[in-house]
Amino acid sequence: MAMRGETDKRFGPGSHVVEIKDIKKSFYVYVDEGQTVLSEKRRWFSRKKPGELVAIKSFTLDVDHGEFVALLGPSGCGKSTLLRILAGFETPTSGFVTFKGNAINGPDPQRAMVFQSERAVFPWLTVEGNIGLGPKLQGMGKKARKEAVAKTIELVELKGFERAYPKTLSGGMLQRVAVARAIVNHPELLLMDEPFGALDAQTRNHLQDHVVKIWQSIEQTIIFVTHDIEEAVYLANKVVVFTARPGEIKEVVSINLPHPRDRTSEEFIGLRNHCTRLIRDKHPEG
Amino acid sequence: MHGTVFPPLEIGEVLSTVHFLEILSAIFLILTVLNRLLPHIVSASLMKGLAVLGGIIVSWELISFYEIINPVLLPPPSRVVSLMAHLWSIGFLQTQIYSTVYKITYAFTLALVSGVTIGIMISYFSNTFSFLESFLNAIRVVPAPAWLALAILWFGIGHASAIFIIWLGIFFPILLSAVAGVAKVEQVQVETVLTFGGDKYDVLLEVVLPVIYHHVLTGARIGIGIGWITVVTAELVSVSANSGLGWMINDSRILLDITTVMVGMFLIGFLGIVSDAIINRFEGLVPGWD
Numbered sequence: 096m097a098m099r100g101e102t103d104k105r106f107g108p109g110s111h112v113v114e115i116k117d118i119k120k121s122f123y124v125y126v127d128e129g130q131t132v133l134s135e136k137r138r139w140f141s142r143k144k145p146g147e148l149v150a151i152k153s154f155t156l157d158v159d160h161g162e163f164v165a166l167l168g169p170s171g172c173g174k175s176t177l178l179r180i181l182a183g184f185e186t187p188t189s190g191f192v193t194f195k196g197n198a199i200n201g202p203d204p205q206r207a208m209v210f211q212s213e214r215a216v217f218p219w220l221t222v223e224g225n226i227g228l229g230p231k232l233q234g235m236g237k238k239a240r241k242e243a244v245a246k247t248i249e250l251v252e253l254k255g256f257e258r259a260y261p262k263t264l265s266g267g268m269l270q271r272v273a274v275a276r277a278i279v280n281h282p283e284l285l286l287m288d289e290p291f292g293a294l295d296a297q298t299r300n301h302l303q304d305h306v307v308k309i310w311q312s313i314e315q316t317i318i319f320v321t322h323d324i325e326e327a328v329y330l331a332n333k334v335v336v337f338t339a340r341p342g343e344i345k346e347v348v349s350i351n352l353p354h355p356r357d358r359t360s361e362e363f364i365g366l367r368n369h370c371t372r373l374i375r376d377k378h379p380e381g
Numbered sequence: 382m383h384g385t386v387f388p389p390l391e392i393g394e395v396l397s398t399v400h401f402l403e404i405l406s407a408i409f410l411i412l413t414v415l416n417r418l419l420p421h422i423v424s425a426s427l428m429k430g431l432a433v434l435g436g437i438i439v440s441w442e443l444i445s446f447y448e449i450i451n452p453v454l455l456p457p458p459s460r461v462v463s464l465m466a467h468l469w470s471i472g473f474l475q476t477q478i479y480s481t482v483y484k485i486t487y488a489f490t491l492a493l494v495s496g497v498t499i500g501i502m503i504s505y506f507s508n509t510f511s512f513l514e515s516f517l518n519a520i521r522v523v524p525a526p527a528w529l530a531l532a533i534l535w536f537g538i539g540h541a542s543a544i545f546i547i548w549l550g551i552f553f554p555i556l557l558s559a560v561a562g563v564a565k566v567e568q569v570q571v572e573t574v575l576t577f578g579g580d581k582y583d584v585l586l587e588v589v590l591p592v593i594y595h596h597v598l599t600g601a602r603i604g605i606g607i608g609w610i611t612v613v614t615a616e617l618v619s620v621s622a623n624s625g626l627g628w629m630i631n632d633s634r635i636l637l638d639i640t641t642v643m644v645g646m647f648l649i650g651f652l653g654i655v656s657d658a659i660i661n662r663f664e665g666l667v668p669g670w671d
C-alpha cells in the first residue's frame with residue numbers, strides 16, 4: 096500500500112482522503128534526573144541526558160471525503176503534532192500517512208491550515224491582502240484573485256473590512272480572517288488547530304456556526320483540533336478522543352445529529368457526557 | 382570651487398548686535414501671532430521650545446557683545462548668521478552642502494543595501510553564512526575613524542575614502558537591526574506561506590522583509606546619526622576634493638576661524654534633523670502590531 100503508483104489508482108470517490116496507519120511520533124529532548132523535559136537544545140555544559148518524548152503512538156485513522164473530524168484530548172496529548180504531520184511540517188517517526196493515496200512529504204496548498212496563534216494573520220497586510228495571500232502565491236491572476244477574495248469575505252461576513260488592518264479587528268474577526276485565508280483556495284482538506292481557543296464563549300459559538308456553514312457550502316473535509324468537549328460534539332460527525340500522552344485513540348465517537356445542533360437536546364447532552372467520561376477515565380484524580 | 386582661497390577672508394556685511402536682536406524680536410512676535418492664528422501648526426510646545434532657543438541665542442549674543450568670553454573663541458550668533466548669508470550668496474555653502482549630502486546619501490544607500498542583504502544572509506540563511514557573524518562583530522567594535530589610514534591606502538584621498546568611512550559607520554546599525562528583525566519572524570508566519578505552496582524566497586518577500594522593515598528603519602535612524610558624526614572625520618580624507626561641510630570645519634579650525642566652524646556645525650545639525658525626519662516618514666508605510 097505504500098507504493099505510490101498502486102495507491103494512486105485506488106483513489107476515487109468514496110475512498111479515504113486521509114489515511115493514518117499506525118504512526119508514532121517521538122521528539123528527541125533532554126531530560127534531567129527527575130525526567131522532566133527541559134529543552135530541545137542541549138547546552139554544552141549541561142549534565143542533562145538525551146531522552147525520547149513520545150507524543151503520539153500506534154495511531155490509526157481514516158478520514159473520508161466530506162467528513163468533519165474533531166480531535167479531542169487533554170493538553171499535551173499530541174493533537175497539534177498530528178495536525179502538523181498532516182500539514183506536512185513534521186514527519187512521523189514510524190508508520191505512514193497518506194493524502195489522497197500519496198505519502199505526505201511537505202506542505203501542500205491542498206491541505207490548508209488555520210493556526211491557533213493570531214500572529215499567523217499578517218499585521219502588515221489588510222484583510223484583503225491576508226486572504227489573497229494563498230491565491231497570490233499560487234500565481235492566480237489579479238482579477239480572479241479579487242473575485243475569489245470578495246466571495247470568501249462575504250462567506251465569513253467581513254464585508255466592509257476589506258481594507259482594515261488586523262490590529263483594528265477584534266479577536267473573533269481575526270479568526271474569521273484566518274479561516275477565510277485558509278478556505279479561499281478551496282483546499283481538499285482543512286486543518287484547524289484550536290482556532291477559537293482564545294475567544295469568549297459567545298463569539299466562539301458564533302464562529303462555530305460559521306464553520307458549519309462553510310463546511311456545508313464548500314464540499315470539503317475538515318480536521319478540527321480542540322480540547323473543548325462541547326465544541327467537538329457540536330461540530331463534528333466523528334470525534335476522535337485521545338488518551339493522555341503518548342496520544343493514542345481512546346475511542347472514535349460518531350455524532351449522527353443533523354445541523355444545526357441543539358446543545359440542550361438529550362442526545363447532545365448524552366454524547367457530550369460520554370466524551371467527558373472518556374476523557375476523565377484517564378485522569379481519575381482530575 | 383577649485384582654486385578658491387579658503388576660507389573666504391572677507392565676511393560680507395556684519396549685522397550689528399542691536400540690529401540682530403531687533404530681527405530676533407520681530408521673528409518672535411510673528412511666531413506669537415501665528416501661534417494664536419494657527420495653533421495646530423505653531424503649537425504651544427513648539428513656542429516653548431523656540432523661547433528657550435531664543436533665550437540661549439540672546440544670552441550668547443550678549444556674552445560676546447560684552448566680551449565676557451573672547452569673541453574670537455565664541456563669535457556672536459549675529460556674526461555666524463551674517464557669514465552664513467554671505468557664504469550662501471557667493472554660492473560657496475551650496476557646494477559644500479551638496480558635496481556632503483552626496484557622500485552621505487551614497488554611503489547610506491550602500492549601507493542600507495549591504496546591511497539588509499548581509500543581515501538576511503547571516504540570519505535567515507544562517508547555516509550557510511553564520512561564520513560571517515563573528516567576523517563582522519570583530520570589525521564592528523573598531524570605530525569608523527580608526528579606518529582612516531586604511532581607507533587612504535585602499536581608496537586614495539578623495540570621495541571614495543570618505544564614502545567608505547561613512548558607510549562603515551552606517552552599515553553596522555543597519556546590519557544588526559536586520560539580524561534582530563529576522564529573529565522576530567514567527568514560525569507560524571513562515572509556515573503560513575509554506576502551506577500556500579510558497580518557497581523560501583516567497584517567505585523572504587512575504588514575511589521576512591515586512592517583519593524586519595521597522596527594525597531596519599530604527600537601524601537606519603541610528604545609522605544616519607552616526608553617519609553625520611563620521612562626516613567630519615571622513616572628510617579629512619577629501620582634501621584633494623576640497624569640498625564638504627566636514628572639510629570646511631577642518632580647514633577653518635586650523636585657521637582658528639571659529640565663525641566658519643560654527644556655520645558648518647549648525648548646517649550639519651540642521652541637515653541631521655532633516656535626514657532623520659525623512660527616514661521617519663517611512664515609518665507609517667508598513668503597518669505592524671504596535
Ligand SMILES: Nc1ncnc2c1ncn2[C@@H]1O[C@H](COP(=O)(O)OP(=O)(O)OP(=O)(O)O)[C@@H](O)[C@H]1O
Nearest residue numbers: 122124135150169170171172173174175176177322
Ligand atoms: N518540536 C518539538 N520538540 C519537542 N517536543 C515537542 C515538540 N512539539 C511538541 N512536543 C511535545 O509533544 C507533546 C505533544 O505536543 P502537542 O503540541 O501536539 O500537544 P497538544 O495536544 O496540541 O496540546 P495542547 O492542547 O496544549 O495544544 C508535548 O509534550 C510537547 O512538549
Ligand SMILES: [Mg+2]
Nearest residue numbers: 174175176288
Ligand atoms: Mg496544540
